[in-house]
Amino acid sequence: MRRATILLLTLAAIASAQTPVETARTYRQAHEVEILQQFAELLRIPNVARDTVNIQRNADYVAAEFAKRGVKTQLLSSYGAPPLVFGELNVPGATRTLGIYAHYDGQPVDPSQWLQSPWEPTLWTARHDEGGHAIEFPEPGEKVDPEWRLYARSAGDDKAPIVALLAALDAFNQKGIKPTANLKFLFDGEEEAGSPHLGAYLTTHRDKFADVDVWLFCDGPVHQSRKPQLLFGARGDAHMDVTIYGANRPLHSGHYGNWAPVPAMELAQLLASMKDQNGKVIIEEFYDSVAPLGDEERAALAKMPNYEDELKTELGLAWTEGQGETLPERLLLPALTVRGLSSGHTGALATNIIPNTATAALDVRLVKGNDPEKMLDLVERHIRQRGFHVVPEDPDEETRQQHPKIAKVTRSRGYPAARTEMSLPIAKDIAAAMTEAAGEEVLLVPTMGGSLPLYLFTDLLGKPVLLLPIANHDNNQHAENESLRLANLWYGVDAFAAVMAME
Numbered sequence: 084m085r086r087a088t089i090l091l092l093t094l095a096a097i098a099s100a101q102t103p104v105e106t107a108r109t110y111r112q113a114h115e116v117e118i119l120q121q122f123a124e125l126l127r128i129p130n131v132a133r134d135t136v137n138i139q140r141n142a143d144y145v146a147a148e149f150a151k152r153g154v155k156t157q158l159l160s161s162y163g164a165p166p167l168v169f170g171e172l173n174v175p176g177a178t179r180t181l182g183i184y185a186h187y188d189g190q191p192v193d194p195s196q197w198l199q200s201p202w203e204p205t206l207w208t209a210r211h212d213e214g215g216h217a218i219e220f221p222e223p224g225e226k227v228d229p230e231w232r233l234y235a236r237s238a239g240d241d242k243a244p245i246v247a248l249l250a251a252l253d254a255f256n257q258k259g260i261k262p263t264a265n266l267k268f269l270f271d272g273e274e275e276a277g278s279p280h281l282g283a284y285l286t287t288h289r290d291k292f293a294d295v296d297v298w299l300f301c302d303g304p305v306h307q308s309r310k311p312q313l314l315f316g317a318r319g320d321a322h323m324d325v326t327i328y329g330a331n332r333p334l335h336s337g338h339y340g341n342w343a344p345v346p347a348m349e350l351a352q353l354l355a356s357m358k359d360q361n362g363k364v365i366i367e368e369f370y371d372s373v374a375p376l377g378d379e380e381r382a383a384l385a386k387m388p389n390y391e392d393e394l395k396t397e398l399g400l401a402w403t404e405g406q407g408e409t410l411p412e413r414l415l416l417p418a419l420t421v422r423g424l425s426s427g428h429t430g431a432l433a434t435n436i437i438p439n440t441a442t443a444a445l446d447v448r449l450v451k452g453n454d455p456e457k458m459l460d461l462v463e464r465h466i467r468q469r470g471f472h473v474v475p476e477d478p479d480e481e482t483r484q485q486h487p488k489i490a491k492v493t494r495s496r497g498y499p500a501a502r503t504e505m506s507l508p509i510a511k512d513i514a515a516a517m518t519e520a521a522g523e524e525v526l527l528v529p530t531m532g533g534s535l536p537l538y539l540f541t542d543l544l545g546k547p548v549l550l551l552p553i554a555n556h557d558n559n560q561h562a563e564n565e566s567l568r569l570a571n572l573w574y575g576v577d578a579f580a581a582v583m584a585m586e
């Protein structure tokens with residue numbers, strides 16, 4: 084009897100000694116099926132930014148779910164823009180305020196490429212191309228395998244963090260855990276369309292965000308090795324299309340081949356002149372404005388796991404650009420890539436002509452220090468240096484006869500990179516909380532390769548930004564058959580609970 088009492092007391096002591104993260108994890112483990120059901124419910128609402136009716140439904144759903152959990156929510160709206168879901172949870176006595184950003188919109192879809200409707204969430208035992216098969220959703224109480232995957236548009240990018248946050252709040256409410264910081268939530272409805280109104284929203288409502296100490300961007304993937312990571316920045320992005328002209332109509336390749344200029348060939352030569360055999364951009368001054376790295380950044384790079392060989396094997400690559408520099412190192416330099424190329428047709432559609440135009444879509448990824456316009460200016464100057472007369476629209480006959488080589492250059496508005504100093508004190512607390520949640524050391528990474536409009540927060544609001552991604556790297560984001568590995572969703576719930584309750 085006495086022994087039993089002691090045992091019970093000991094068990095009670097162990098139970099009460101659970102940290103908030105452990106308590107939240109225990110709650111999550113007992114409610115995985117319910118969390119999945121909620122996730123599927125949100126994923127069933129189509130979320131392409133220009134689909135105004137469904138975008139509104141997404142915003143209403145997200146706002147209502149946060150409101151149910153005690154968050155004071157509000158839809159901020161602006162004419163012609165999807166609503167921004169804003170929420171706040173004030174904690175008496177809290178000394179700091181965390182801003183949390185995610186987006187509820189997703190990339191457009193081509194349903195013909197999907198295994199099932201992009202808006203009908205389906206559970207698979209593994210990736211479809213790695214031996215997985217579709218299964219029924221489990222019933223409450225049934226076991227959930229963390230290697231299962233949920234297929235749907237935005238499963239990874241970027242509805243997973245929204246659902247993980249809701250689950251973490253449920254754990255807090257059910258188990259009586261109090262966040263240690265005030266929380267401000269912001270859910271964007273047009274991130275995949277380039278967040279064209281976010282700057283105006285932030286400016287109009289800047290008072291709401293004045294007390295935020297740090298913004299956490301919950302978007303993007305964890306490391307390819309599946310290790311959790313905290314990132315301190317993201318690259319910027321700028322686009323340019325280049326069209327090269329030949330004759331004013333397509334010509335017979337037999338009657339004119341060897342005499343008429345071939346735009347595709349000229350474009351290939353122009354593109355080849357922009358980059359050397361090792362992937363170094365040889366456009367003048369391309370690397371000149373790159374902001375130098377500090378000691379902390381260099382130390383973080385040195386601590387990154389050596390994952391190059393695994394990644395090359397996974398991707399079927401025998402070489403990579405940059406002569407042995409690692410992926411994290413290469414992401415700290417601006418990149419020039421070809422997003423698309425077109426001139427005539429290939430395969431069964433190919434015809435014996437000299438197509439009279441050739442177009443390349445270029446992507447310039449930017450790092451801290453690069454100005455988007457100036458970087459595109461450098462590319463355009465290079466095109467001129469190669470002897471092209473640059474025009475903003477299709478050339479008229481007079482222009483064609485005056486200039487042997489003509490390139491039409493059209494640009495889209497880009498935005499700059501942003502990078503927070505790695506010595507930021509609160510970042511150390513966040514990293515420690517994430518490490519506790521994950522049960523392994525979180526990787527500290529100077530920048531993400533992809534682009535997010537972090538500059539609005541760093542430059543416009545003057546606040547530091549960190550990225551806390553949860554999705555698996557092989558989630559097919561932006562492509563067909565996007566899928567979230569459930570272990571990543573569980574990590575997300577645990578990590579958000581840990582950060583919201585960090586000391």
Ligand SMILES: [Zn+2]
Binds near residue numbers: 241274
């Ligand atoms: Zn995203």
